Amino acid sequence: MSSAMLSSSELSQIREGYDEIATRSHSIDTRCYTDPRFLQIEREQVFHRSWQFLCHEEKLREPGSYMSMSIEGQSIVAVRNKDGELKAFYNVCKHRGHELLFGEGQAKRITCPYHAWTYDLNGQLARAPRSEHLENFDQREICLDPVQVEVFCHLVFVNLDPDAVPLAEQSGNLAQEIMQYAPDLGNLTFSTRLTYRIKANWKAVVDNFLECYHCPVAHKGFSSMIDMDTYKVETHGIYSSHMAKARVGDNQAYDIAGATVTDHAVWFLWPNVTLMRYPGRGNFMVWRFYPINEQETWEEFDFFFETAEPNDTEKEALRFIDEVLQPEDIGLVESVQRGMNTPAFKSGRYMVDIDGSGASEHAVHHFHGLILQAYQRASEAAA
Numbered sequence: 250m251s252s253a254m255l256s257s258s259e260l261s262q263i264r265e266g267y268d269e270i271a272t273r274s275h276s277i278d279t280r281c282y283t284d285p286r287f288l289q290i291e292r293e294q295v296f297h298r299s300w301q302f303l304c305h306e307e308k309l310r311e312p313g314s315y316m317s318m319s320i321e322g323q324s325i326v327a328v329r330n331k332d333g334e335l336k337a338f339y340n341v342c343k344h345r346g347h348e349l350l351f352g353e354g355q356a357k358r359i360t361c362p363y364h365a366w367t368y369d370l371n372g373q374l375a376r377a378p379r380s381e382h383l384e385n386f387d388q389r390e391i392c393l394d395p396v397q398v399e400v401f402c403h404l405v406f407v408n409l410d411p412d413a414v415p416l417a418e419q420s421g422n423l424a425q426e427i428m429q430y431a432p433d434l435g436n437l438t439f440s441t442r443l444t445y446r447i448k449a450n451w452k453a454v455v456d457n458f459l460e461c462y463h464c465p466v467a468h469k470g471f472s473s474m475i476d477m478d479t480y481k482v483e484t485h486g487i488y489s490s491h492m493a494k495a496r497v498g499d500n501q502a503y504d505i506a507g508a509t510v511t512d513h514a515v516w517f518l519w520p521n522v523t524l525m526r527y528p529g530r531g532n533f534m535v536w537r538f539y540p541i542n543e544q545e546t547w548e549e550f551d552f553f554f555e556t557a558e559p560n561d562t563e564k565e566a567l568r569f570i571d572e573v574l575q576p577e578d579i580g581l582v583e584s585v586q587r588g589m590n591t592p593a594f595k596s597g598r599y600m601v602d603i604d605g606s607g608a609s610e611h612a613v614h615h616f617h618g619l620i621l622q623a624y625q626r627a628s629e630a631a632a
Contacts, residue, residue: 254631330370337398463605480607
């Protein structure tokens with residue numbers, strides 16, 4: 250049996266105690282967070298089938314612009330062709346498999362740095378040096394393998410699954426919600442990236458993000474900036490929304506006295522992307538959680554502001570996130586991971602309230618339901 254398959258009896262054990270109704274449900278078994286077999290299932294059934302953030306569309310506006318990235322070890326490149334169409338391909342030469350483009354930039358054509366095989370911006374092979382000596386070689390039959398690409402709310406996403414439903418269709422009203430709260434998103438520009446390596450399973454990191462039950466206890470500064478009485482969480486299909494108003498007056502986080510944005514508007518997009526609008530000047534953040542192994546997660550946080558150089562308030566906000574909020578959260582999830590590695594904890598209850606407040610854990614329950622659907626696919630494949 251493939252390591253990415255799951256027997257029906259194993260699935261039953263993992264979801265024992267989980268109920269579709271959050272108020273009577275236990276969480277999923279901690280083996281999902283500690284056993285490498287479950288990460289292999291998630292790589293195949295989740296990450297290779299979901300929409301992954303690449304960049305803000307500003308990076309790919311001009312013909313010839315390109316951006317490359319790695320998705321679960323797969324090298325991908327997106328390019329804007331001469332006709333203004335956005336394309337994405339496996340970033341792999343069809344000659345010997347060398348990677349073609351690195352980072353971001355501008356290119357009239359795609360030339361392999363190994364043997365100079367050259368492709369146009371539609372992925373079609375245009376030149377293969379010395380190929381005139383070959384028999385049965387027709388360069389017109391050679392093209393880079395395509396990958397699905399989509400611009401969603403001025404953000405570029407790619408998907409390794411050729412049969413994936415478009416993100417705009419999968420995500421229901423998410424685009425409408427985002428543009429309602431961030432109508433200037435298309436005009437914002439990349440400013441800063443923060444990165445972290447965390448000793449915890451990626452799902453533990455997502456779990457922590459999806460509830461603010463812990464905020465008054467563990468995030469005194471953040472809680473002083475947000476009016477927790479206005480904090481509401483709603484779940485929808487493949488996303489959840491987390492909304493609150495900024496607290497007027499002094500707080501322990503950073504100065505928002507002159508803020509033009511007064512909402513804390515956050516969305517979790519399955520499986521590993523969070524989209525945010527914090528109090529302050531016009532801004533947007535895209536946070537991603539990538540599994541390194543079953544015990545570690547790599548985080549990348551991109552910040553988009555009205556200008557590439559953050560102003561003093563934004564620098565203060567970045568410092569607060571990097572030096573206060575993140576260390577608080579990292580400490581929490583790493584402790585949870587250590588607890589999950591003991592025999593003393595198997596699963597727990599979701600703390601849920603009927604009003605859907607920020608203190609409720611129903612969004613964690615929703616996320617676990619999506620995880621179980623992925624495990625169900627693996628189980629059906631094993632049957």
